[in-house]
Amino acid sequence: MKLTTLTFAAAVAASPALADLVIPDLSYRTGPYAAGGIPFSDGYQDYFTLLNERDGGIGGVPVRVIECETGYNTEKGVECYEATKGEGALVYQPLSTGITYQLIPKATADGIPIHTLGYGRTSAANGAIFRNVFNYPANYWDAASVAVKYLMQENDGSIEGKDIALVYHNSAYGKEPIRTLEELSKKHGFNLNTLAVDHPGQEQKSQWLQIRRERPDYVLMWGWGVMNQVAIQEAANIRYPMENFIGNWWAGAEHDVTPAGMAANGYKSLNMNAVEDMPVFAEIQATVIDAGKNAGDGSNLGSVLYTRGMYAAMLTAEAIRKAQEIHGVDDITPQQMRDGMEALEITDARMEELGMPGVGPVFSVSCEDHGGSGKGLVQQWNAEAKTWEVLTDFIEPDEEIIAPLVKADSEAFAAENNITAGCS
Amino acid sequence: MPDQLLFAIEVTLNGLMAGVLYALVALGFVLIFKASGIFNYAQGVMALFAALTLVGIMEGQVPFSHLINAIFGTDIHHFGWHVPALLAILMTMAVMVLFAWLVQRFIFRHLVNQEPIILFMATIGLAYFLEGVGDLMWGSDIKTLDIGLPQGASLWVEDNTAWLGGEGFFGFFIDRLDIAATIVAIILVAVLIAFSQYTKQGRALRAVADDHQAALSVGISLNFIWVLVWSIAGFVALVAGIMWGAKSGVQFSLSLIALKALPVLMLGGFTSIPGAIVGGLIIGVGEKLFEFFIGPMVGGATENWFAYVLALLFLVFRPQGLFGEKIIERV
Numbered sequence: 001m002k003l004t005t006l007t008f009a010a011a012v013a014a015s016p017a018l019a020d021l022v023i024p025d026l027s028y029r030t031g032p033y034a035a036g037g038i039p040f041s042d043g044y045q046d047y048f049t050l051l052n053e054r055d056g057g058i059g060g061v062p063v064r065v066i067e068c069e070t071g072y073n074t075e076k077g078v079e080c081y082e083a084t085k086g087e088g089a090l091v092y093q094p095l096s097t098g099i100t101y102q103l104i105p106k107a108t109a110d111g112i113p114i115h116t117l118g119y120g121r122t123s124a125a126n127g128a129i130f131r132n133v134f135n136y137p138a139n140y141w142d143a144a145s146v147a148v149k150y151l152m153q154e155n156d157g158s159i160e161g162k163d164i165a166l167v168y169h170n171s172a173y174g175k176e177p178i179r180t181l182e183e184l185s186k187k188h189g190f191n192l193n194t195l196a197v198d199h200p201g202q203e204q205k206s207q208w209l210q211i212r213r214e215r216p217d218y219v220l221m222w223g224w225g226v227m228n229q230v231a232i233q234e235a236a237n238i239r240y241p242m243e244n245f246i247g248n249w250w251a252g253a254e255h256d257v258t259p260a261g262m263a264a265n266g267y268k269s270l271n272m273n274a275v276e277d278m279p280v281f282a283e284i285q286a287t288v289i290d291a292g293k294n295a296g297d298g299s300n301l302g303s304v305l306y307t308r309g310m311y312a313a314m315l316t317a318e319a320i321r322k323a324q325e326i327h328g329v330d331d332i333t334p335q336q337m338r339d340g341m342e343a344l345e346i347t348d349a350r351m352e353e354l355g356m357p358g359v360g361p362v363f364s365v366s367c368e369d370h371g372g373s374g375k376g377l378v379q380q381w382n383a384e385a386k387t388w389e390v391l392t393d394f395i396e397p398d399e400e401i402i403a404p405l406v407k408a409d410s411e412a413f414a415a416e417n418n419i420t421a422g423c424s
Numbered sequence: 425m426p427d428q429l430l431f432a433i434e435v436t437l438n439g440l441m442a443g444v445l446y447a448l449v450a451l452g453f454v455l456i457f458k459a460s461g462i463f464n465y466a467q468g469v470m471a472l473f474a475a476l477t478l479v480g481i482m483e484g485q486v487p488f489s490h491l492i493n494a495i496f497g498t499d500i501h502h503f504g505w506h507v508p509a510l511l512a513i514l515m516t517m518a519v520m521v522l523f524a525w526l527v528q529r530f531i532f533r534h535l536v537n538q539e540p541i542i543l544f545m546a547t548i549g550l551a552y553f554l555e556g557v558g559d560l561m562w563g564s565d566i567k568t569l570d571i572g573l574p575q576g577a578s579l580w581v582e583d584n585t586a587w588l589g590g591e592g593f594f595g596f597f598i599d600r601l602d603i604a605a606t607i608v609a610i611i612l613v614a615v616l617i618a619f620s621q622y623t624k625q626g627r628a629l630r631a632v633a634d635d636h637q638a639a640l641s642v643g644i645s646l647n648f649i650w651v652l653v654w655s656i657a658g659f660v661a662l663v664a665g666i667m668w669g670a671k672s673g674v675q676f677s678l679s680l681i682a683l684k685a686l687p688v689l690m691l692g693g694f695t696s697i698p699g700a701i702v703g704g705l706i707i708g709v710g711e712k713l714f715e716f717f718i719g720p721m722v723g724g725a726t727e728n729w730f731a732y733v734l735a736l737l738f739l740v741f742r743p744q745g746l747f748g749e750k751i752i753e754r755v
Contacts, residue, residue, distance in 0.1 A: 030555070032677030034564040170725040196725035200677045202668065203684065205438050205599075206715040206727060212597055213431055226677040229566065233671055237576045237599050255566040259673030263576070292497070297490060297563075 019331045020064040021057065021320060023048060024084040026077055026094050032200045033072040033225040035255045036305055038296055040095060041067065043309025045295035049288045050280075051317060058320045059330040067295075072225075074098040081106060090320070090337040091115055093312055097173035100133075105417070108132045113338040117312045118143070118249055118272045122176055123409035125371025127342065128421040130410065134341050136315070136372030137363050138272050138397070140222075141405060143248045144177035145397035146270055146376040147220055148184045150246070153392075160189035163216040167207055167223065167231055170196040174222045177248070181220075183401050201227025208234040221247040228256040236263030242381075243268065249376065252388070253304040257381045265383035268391070270376045273311045273360050275304055275388045280355035284310075304388065311359050319344045342367055361394040367423035374402070430589045434596045435716045436709055441602035443708020444609045448664040449685035450692065450700040451612070452657040457694045458633045459653040462532070462543045466551035468682025470520075470658055473558045475665030475674040477519050479567040482512040487561045509571035513662070520658030521651075528651045536646075555679060564676060569669040574600035605667045609701070612663060616656070616697060625652060633695075683728075687735035693748025702746060710734045 025044055028037030048063040057063050066087060068080035077099030081092060091113045094100045100120035107114050108131065116124070116135045124133035138146075151159050166181060168174035178194055185192040193216060195207045201223065208231075211219060219240065223231055228251045235245050243266045247256070252269025281302050289298040300306040323332045323340025332340070345364040351357050363373035375394035382389050414421055449471065456464040464470075480487060484503040493499055507515070531546055582595035620626035631639040632649045640646060665674070668681050692703025711727040711734070719726045738746065 029564060030559060030676070032675070032680060034559075034676055035566045038564055194724075196723060198725040198728040200680050202672060202677060202681060203442065203727065205442055206435070206712055206719065207724070209431075209435060209438060209597060209716075212594070213592075226672050226675055229675070230672045233575070238597060239577060255673075259566060259568050261568065261570070297493075297501075299565075 020062050020088075021332070022084075022088045022090055023063055023065050023316065024080065024087070024089045024092055025065050025067045026070050026080050026092065026096075026099065027067055028070050028072045028095070030069060031071040031073070036225060036250070036253060037072065037095065039253070039300035039303050039305035040309035040312075042294065042296035042300045043306035043311075044093065044313045045309075046284050046288050046301075046306075047280075047310045047313035047317070049293050049295070050284050053287045053291070053293065054283065058317055059324040061330045063317075070094075070096065070099060072096055072098075074102055078102050078106070085110055085112060088334075090332065090334050091316055091341070093117065093316070095119070097121070097176070098171065101172060104130070104133055110334075111338075112334040113341055115312070115316065115341065117308070117315070119173065123406045123413065125369060125406050126410035126421075127365075127367050127370035128410075128423050129414045129419055130370060132338055134365065134370040136344070136365055136370060137346075137360050138374045138376055139371055140173075140176035140248070141180040141402045142371070142374030142397035143270050143272075143376055144180040144220075145184065145374075145402055146378075146395045147246055147248070148181070148188065148190075149395050149398060150378050150392065151218055152188065153395075158188075159217075162190045162218065163193065163214065164190050164218045164220060165193045165195055165211055165214070165216040167195045167197060167204075167211075167219060167221045169201065169223050169225075169227055170198045173224065173250075177220075177222055180402065180405060183405065184398065187398075187401060197223070197227055197231070200225055201230055204230050204234050208238055208240075211235075211240060212238040217244065219245045221245070221251050223247060223251040223256075227251075228253075229259045232257055232264050232267055233260045235267075236260055242266035246270065246378070249308075252379060254386070254388075257383070258386070262383045264381055267381045268378055269381075269388075271304065271379050271388075271390075272376050273304075273308050274358050274377070275307060275379060275390065276358075277302065278307075278356045278359065280310070283355060307359070311356070314354060314356065314359070315344070315346070318346065318350070341365060342370070371406070374399070427589045427593050430593050430596075432713070432716065435712045437596060437598060438602070439709035439712030440705055441599065441606060441708070442712065443688075443705035444602070444606045444701075445664075445667055445704075446684045446688050446707055447701045447704025448605065448609055448612075448660065448667060449681050450688040450704055451616075451697065452660040452664065453682075453685055453689055454692075454694060454697055454700045455616075455653055455657045455660065458696075459629055460532070460543075460632075460650055461540055462547060463540070463694070464657065465544065465547040465682070466554055467657065467661060467685070468679040469551045469554045469558070470523075470661035471665035471668065471681060472674070472676060472678040473523075473554050473665075474516055474520055474658060474662035475569065475669040475678060476558050476562040476567070478512055478516040478571075478662065478666065479569050479669075479674050480562045481515050482507050482509060482571075483567070485562060490563065491560055513571075513666075516662055517659055520662060521655045524651050524654030524658055527654055528647060532650060533647065551679070555676070559676070567669075567674040569666065569674050571666065571670075573604050573666075573670050575670065576600060578603065601667070601670055608663060608667070612660065613697060613701060619656075625649075629653060684731070687731040689745070690732075690735035691738045691745055693745025696745070696747035699745055699747030706746075707731050707734060 027041035052062050070077040097119050100116050113132045122139040122141045124130040124135050247269040249270045249272050257264035288294050319340040323336045327336045361373045361375040374397040378392045379388040379390050452467040484505040489501050578598045581598045586595035628644045688703040688707050692699030711731045714730045715726050
């Protein structure tokens with residue numbers, strides 16, 4: 001972590017409370033998952049710094065980011081929440097499904113919204129029950145459905161009889177898509193085989209020997225951290241065709257594929273955000289990085305996870321603007337922030353105006369739907385050029401399968417926790 | 425031969441290879457415990473630190489560049505040169521020797537005659553400190569380690585064993601990196617044994633391992649021996665870091681490979697080099713076969729916990745481990 005960040009944090013902690021928009025950043029820059037946590041946090045913070053430097057904040061109120069290191073550890077994540085909520089935190093982005101599960105009841109009780117961008121508890125998309133939790137623009141079940149839809153496209157509309165293996169991180173995160181894939185396998189007639197990989201995923205020989213024996217037509221991966229790099233290397237070792245190996249959007253960053261070198265060529269992954277050059281990067285370079293105000297070392301600008309962190313920050317900033325507009329105040333409360341998130345609308349014109357055209361799908365949030373459009377695209381790694389190439393437009397998920405699952409799971413949660421669903 | 429039997433043989437072979445990699449990590453623990461009675465919790469982090477240092481030197485990365493840039497407002501990251509792998513390995517070994525000296529000079533010299541639990545706690549502190557230093561020195565990003573080790577399936581083995589089975593059998597899969605690791609491990613153990621048997625320092629090391637007081641009484645310097653043994657453990661950590669780092673890239677999860685060594689130590693004993701090797705092989709084969717036969721029935725991902733179950737089973741019958749020294753204390 002940069003000393004300047006630490007110094008700034010210390011100075012801010014010591015200074016009296018001023019009108020500002022407090023955004024905690026539950027990051028992980030250390031430990032086994034740091035390689036994914038760093039670029040996301042860099043993008044998240046740099047975008048807010050850009051708004052502060054260029055526009056004087058949002059609606060004239062500066063954003064104060066409080067970074068707290070979780071190490072991707074659930075207990076530490078909860079500690080970070082407890083340590084920062086009293087600062088006037090407007091919204092939490094835990095960047096961990098495990099932490100999210102722990103924070104849902106706490107944040108709900110405290111009236112602070114949580115945004116889990118493409119992770120967390122999938123059924124939180126039902127805003128009538130999860131009033132304070134938002135998982136737009138897409139969730140894991142959307143991702144599973146988008147992957148299957150893509151395979152349908154690749155196979156002229158039918159994957160009946162095909163064998164699909166799911167290699168997953170043996171955690172709450174990794175297990176999320178199983179239910180959806182089971183339902184999709186019934187609908188489309190493919191055979192699903194699930195292979196669990198224990199944390200951290202450094203050793204996966206057994207799983208890949210099994211894949212070598214069974215030769216599934218496709219392998220899907222729900223991995224994170226070292227599991228991704230090892231899986232891609234092991235797939236290359238057994239000469240599994242890379243174009244049939246598709247990771248989810250947390251298994252599709254540059255650092256997931258580069259350790260395997262040319263062997264990773266052709267590997268595919270989903271993505272919820274575009275991976276192209278955008279005008280906003282030049283602005284961040286000039287206003288934030290060149291001025292030495294960046295959160296990291298500036299080397300991650302434009303990478304998949306940096307872009308995703310920046311995208312998450314943009315969605316937060318837009319929700320703040322919406323909250324300011326709805327309530328007619330600049331210095332908003334967490335409850336007002338929640339209202340802003342629930343009325344959020346992301347259009348092509350607005351993304352263009354923000355200097356990030358097409359960074360994500362167009363979507364709007366409502367009380368009933370906190371999950372966004374659920375769309376995802378498929379990208380492929382070009383090892384020679386060391387770039388991700390986008391193969392598809394944003395693909396719609398199969399709501400026919402997902403909506404009933406979200407409804408059933410969220411209603412079960414409501415029954416367990418005596419929550420009365422409603423949007424009034 | 426039926427395919428199921430062939431697959432079981434393939435799993436066994438791969439288990440043996442995985443066991444060699446576990447043994448490489450366990451060896452570092454054994455060396456330090458044998459010579460000083462310290463259970464070195466930092467061994468996994470030492471493997472990480474050694475691998476980070478190796479890649480950093482090879483790539484010409486400026487150590488502590490983030491810190492330097494933050495303090496002086498500079499923007500330096502690389503020296504602009506690339507160091508050949510062999511020279512980088514030698515330079516990394518020099519760094520690990522310096523690390524051993526620092527550990528001895530600033531930590532363990534002040535803890536002589538302390539309870540083993542105090543020494544153990546000191547190594548926990550050392551582990552977290554070293555991880556932080558590694559982060560500050562070389563950064564947290566994943567680094568590609570390429571020192572020319574072969575990777576991927578051995579086609580020769582595949583082609584020459586494919587005839588054993590039916591259409592669904594493609595020949596035995598053996599990763600060439602695992603073969604390389606096995607050869608390196610054999611050489612390493614042979615060198616360690618030769619060193620301890622035929623050199624003056626090696627004999628001194630064995631004397632200290634047998635009896636600290638007696639060794640001191642004949643003029644052996646305990647400080648020197650501890651620096652020596654931490655240096656050797658640093659070298660073993662470097663080898664383990666290279667082998668594991670070549671599989672996944674060099675990243676902070678490398679420190680967690682120590683978790684793979686613990687059941688090996690429980691099984692093989694904390695004081696035996698052959699024990700670390702045999703223990704590694706048993707754990708490797710045991711966990712892979714269990715995953716192959718039983719894993720699918722219980723949802724898979726059994727390897728982490730089954731290794732410990734296997735080690736516990738051995739402990740029940742041989743508390744000192746397979747090759748450990750039986751300690752009899754008379755009261």
